[in-house]
Amino acid sequence: MGKNTLKLKVADRIEEPGNILRLRLVEASGASLPAFEAGAHLDLHLKDGTTDLWRQYSLCSDPATSNAYEIGVLLDPKSRGGSIAVHRLAQVGSTFEVEGPRNHFPLEEKAEVSVLLGGGIGITPMLAMAQRLHALNRNFVLHYCTRSDSVTAFKDLIQTAPWADKVVFHFDDQAAEQRLDLVRDLPKPSPGTHLYVCGPQGFMDWVIDTAEGSGHAKANVHREYFSADVDQSGGGFEVVAKRSGVTVRVEAGNTIAKALAAAGVKIEVKCEEGVCGTCVTDVLEGIPDHRDKFLTDEEREECTMICACCSRAATSTLVLDV
Ligand code: FES
Structure with a gap:
């Protein structure tokens, strides 16, 4: 194994609502794990007889915890095979080659106001960020958007967290006033206000376009894409x-x-x-x-x-x- 490579063992496998698998990963040797920052992800090597893929998953656990990492993986039958492989391969006791943690989605920890916007599985980095911001005693709000209450993962974790009062749930199948309304829910732009968005591409495009269109500086609108539709058009x-x-x-x-x-x-x-x-x-x-x-x-x-x-x-x- 190379530098920065870990061998992690699945210590716990929890089926969350909405076809999301929550995995608790520990060092296979029992050693403690490298520290990570809120927003960081792991690269998992998904390998068996039929699969050989690397995929990225955001850490959703508390960055202050060093004995285990947690990730959430949405089973997406339309994906290119990564999520299906995780759901199949990640049994309690099984091990994965892992690279990271790496952080391409860091928090601006000194921000006056932080607004976290997670759509569906895009909630995972926001959970780590919420835990960090709470530990720092910063001013933040987490907007969590899902299709319906019944497919909302991590609800137990959120509702029992000491920062539960900072979380606003939005369900697509509820009345309009209960859904995310960016005009109503985003604060006014200011140099000290930072937004973080993660989720399906349509959700991200909507939030980013609306935020930047209403005056939030591009540098203050932080984004993490899990996947993207790549435009493959063009000649040789x-x-x-x-x-x-x-x-x-x-x-x-x-x-x-x-x-x-x-x-x-x-x-x-x-x-x-x-x-x-x-x-x-x-x-x-x-x-x-x-x-x-x-x-x-x-x-x-x-x-x-x-x-x-x-x-x-x-x-x-x-x-x-x-
Ligand atoms: S392989 Fe991930 S950006 Fe190219």
């Missing part, structure tokens, strides 16, 4: 792997990472949909056509990095530092 282009001395053509429908792998140049990939950042590669020449959700706007504009699992080229050739 050439990629030069400079250090390897290899040139490949990336045809329509193929990706840079796959075209290079076929020519023997390996770029590590995990999510394959532009959300985890594993495949970020330096660009030496040419202009990327970014299709990921990982790089910041500033990083996109600099044109010095590309997510090789999904992004394409805006110029006929890209020269990469691989």
